C-alpha cells in the first residue's frame with residue numbers, strides 16, 4: 454500500500470522545510486502545490502499565466518485548476534509508493550477530491566501532521582524567508598541565513614524573496630489560511646488522522662517530533 458502524508462500548517466510555520474526532510478528520510482515524493490504553481494509561472498505555461506496574479510495577491514487558486522494539477526502530479530511514477538503532500542489540500546473540496554483520487558490509486562491519506570504556531574511567529578518567519586531560485590531551498594534572514602549572502606548553500610543559485618513573502622501579503626495569506634484551511638484540521642481530527650506538532654520549536658526538534666509521531 455502506498456503511504457500518503459498530508460502536511461497541514463499555516464504559512465511560515467516551516468511546513469515546506471519539514472516536507473523536504475520527511476520526503477528524504479521516508480523516501481517519498483514531495484508534492485508542493487505552491488512549488489508547482491511557481492514552476493508553471495517561471496516556465497510561463499498556460500496555467501502559470503492564469504495563476505500568477507492570484508499567487509501575488511496571496512489568494513487561493515480555484516479548486517478545479519489546483520485539483521487537476523495535483524491529479525497530474527500524482528500519476529507520475531515516483532508516486533507509486535506514496536507522497537508527502539505539502540500545501541494541498543487547502544479547502545474542503547480539495548480534501549474530498551484527494552480522497553477520491555487516492556482511492557483510485559489504491560491508497561488513502563494515512564496521516565495528517567498539523568504543525569502550528571502563534572500568528573506573530575508566523576509573520577516574522579514567513580516575511581524573513583528567502584528561497585533559492587533553482588530548487589526552492591529555504592532560508593531565513595535571521596534564523597537560518599545562507600553562508601554567503603544571496604547565494605544558496607546547496608546548489609549555488611541566487612536566493613530571492615518570494616513576492617508573496619512580503620509582509621502585507623503574508624498577513625493576507627494567514628487570514629486566507631484561517632478562513633479556508635482551518636476546517637480541514639477539524640475534518641482530519643474527526644477522521645482520527647490528525648497529529649498535532651508544536652511548530653514553535655527549532656527545526657531539528659520539529660523533525661524529531663514528526664518522525665516519532667509518524668513511526669508510531
Ligand code: AMP
Pocket residue numbers: 464486487488490507508511512513514515519539540541542543544547617626
Ligand atoms: P505555498 O507555497 O504553499 O505557500 O503556496 C503559495 C501560493 O500558491 C498560495 O498562496 C496560493 O496562491 C497558491 N496555492 C498553493 N497551494 C494551493 C492550494 N492547494 N489551493 C489553492 N491555492 C494554492
